[in-house]
Amino acid sequence: MDLGLTETQEMIRRTAREFFERECPTALVRQMEDDHLGYPPMLWQQMGELGWMGLAFPDSYGGSDGSLTDLAVLLEEMGRALVPSPFFPSVALAGLTILNAGSTAQQDEILPGLITGTLIATMALTEDSARYSAKGICMPASTQSHTYTLQGSKIFVEYAHVVDYLLVPVRTDSSGAAEEGITLLLLPKDSPGISLVPLHSLARDKQFQVLFDGVEVPKSAVVGRPGLGWDVVKQMLDRATMLHCAESVGGAQCVMEMTVEYAKQRVQFGRPIGSFQAVQHACADMVNAIDSARLAVYQAISKLEDGMPAEREISLAKVLTNHAYKWTTLQAQQIHGGIGFMEEYDLQLWTRRAKVAELKYGTSSMHRETFAASMGLRGET
Numbered sequence: 001m002d003l004g005l006t007e008t009q010e011m012i013r014r015t016a017r018e019f020f021e022r023e024c025p026t027a028l029v030r031q032m033e034d035d036h037l038g039y040p041p042m043l044w045q046q047m048g049e050l051g052w053m054g055l056a057f058p059d060s061y062g063g064s065d066g067s068l069t070d071l072a073v074l075l076e077e078m079g080r081a082l083v084p085s086p087f088f089p090s091v092a093l094a095g096l097t098i099l100n101a102g103s104t105a106q107q108d109e110i111l112p113g114l115i116t117g118t119l120i121a122t123m124a125l126t127e128d129s130a131r132y133s134a135k136g137i138c139m140p141a142s143t144q145s146h147t148y149t150l151q152g153s154k155i156f157v158e159y160a161h162v163v164d165y166l167l168v169p170v171r172t173d174s175s176g177a178a179e180e181g182i183t184l185l186l187l188p189k190d191s192p193g194i195s196l197v198p199l200h201s202l203a204r205d206k207q208f209q210v211l212f213d214g215v216e217v218p219k220s221a222v223v224g225r226p227g228l229g230w231d232v233v234k235q236m237l238d239r240a241t242m243l244h245c246a247e248s249v250g251g252a253q254c255v256m257e258m259t260v261e262y263a264k265q266r267v268q269f270g271r272p273i274g275s276f277q278a279v280q281h282a283c284a285d286m287v288n289a290i291d292s293a294r295l296a297v298y299q300a301i302s303k304l305e306d307g308m309p310a311e312r313e314i315s316l317a318k319v320l321t322n323h324a325y326k327w328t329t330l331q332a333q334q335i336h337g338g339i340g341f342m343e344e345y346d347l348q349l350w351t352r353r354a355k356v357a358e359l360k361y362g363t364s365s366m367h368r369e370t371f372a373a374s375m376g377l378r379g380e381t
Helices: 007-023 026-033 043-051 068-081 087-101 104-116 227-266 278-303 310-342 347-359 362-375
Strands: 121-123 142-143 147-158 165-171 181-189 194-199 209-217
Touching: 007 026, 007 068, 026 347, 068 087, 068 227, 068 278, 087 104, 087 121, 087 147, 087 181, 087 227, 087 362, 121 147, 142 194, 147 165, 147 181, 165 227, 181 209, 227 278, 227 310, 227 347, 278 310, 310 347, 310 362
Parallel strands: 121 165
Antiparallel strands: 142 147, 147 209, 165 181, 194 209
């Protein structure tokens, strides 16, 4: 398995890095933490003009016919720069799911707008249990002759305040196994009965609780097949987990580079602290952790692209990425000393996001259980 980047992917990496270094400095990231929208429309428009929203979509919808690996390379650079935008929920969560399982009418209506950036969508998945499993989908949808009626709420919905469409998995039948009776619906965010409650996170990103109070949705809004939505959601989760990991690897890489540069410049006891063996060992451990995570992520993405079972590789990659991002920011804080915790210094921007990233798409303990079960070491809990 060749996991080296192609010439096109290297060009994506180089172009994205130059663009974000120029257009997305940390001053903009800080500004967007307090901004109502949470992203700069001008930057979003520029990303659309560069064709990045359509990178992994077919040419027939205005995309670039790229691969998941191409998208992962771009997201790694976005994570490196902490780009504030609804790119991930609109492209990785909603867009690729509609491409994968949506009807022709849904694809024709939604995908061209998502690719240009004139439409934005997101996935409303988790509920009060915050579980990324079929058992976590409990919100009921009662069935009438031509409609579903939604009653309940979803939490941690990213950029819900700016989206045009929501993808919402609901439970339409509770009589069978947890994986049965789940239906995935695509509905406009401005549907009567939908309201939003802002949530506050350590990363200061834009997350919301979405309340559904008697929301009526036509049966034509089903993505995939009624009652069989878990297969579509599971495929979405597999893709999203790995693309999110690529984003985290980019963040960890930037923290490591920032720390190495600081160690070269910070002088203590008459010489740069980077000359001390303990600091050198810490930096070497960062490199090892990041490289291990990156290799695991791209291996898992490669298997997903080839249509091969990748549950074991996905869980391994998530565990290694969680460790790499958390470990790198922890060691960076140690090397920087007290300055790393200060709001005025940039390191805390990545430190806060590393903790939130660790919890998204399953914790390390959950993925360790999945990995162990896939190896036949123990039963799933």
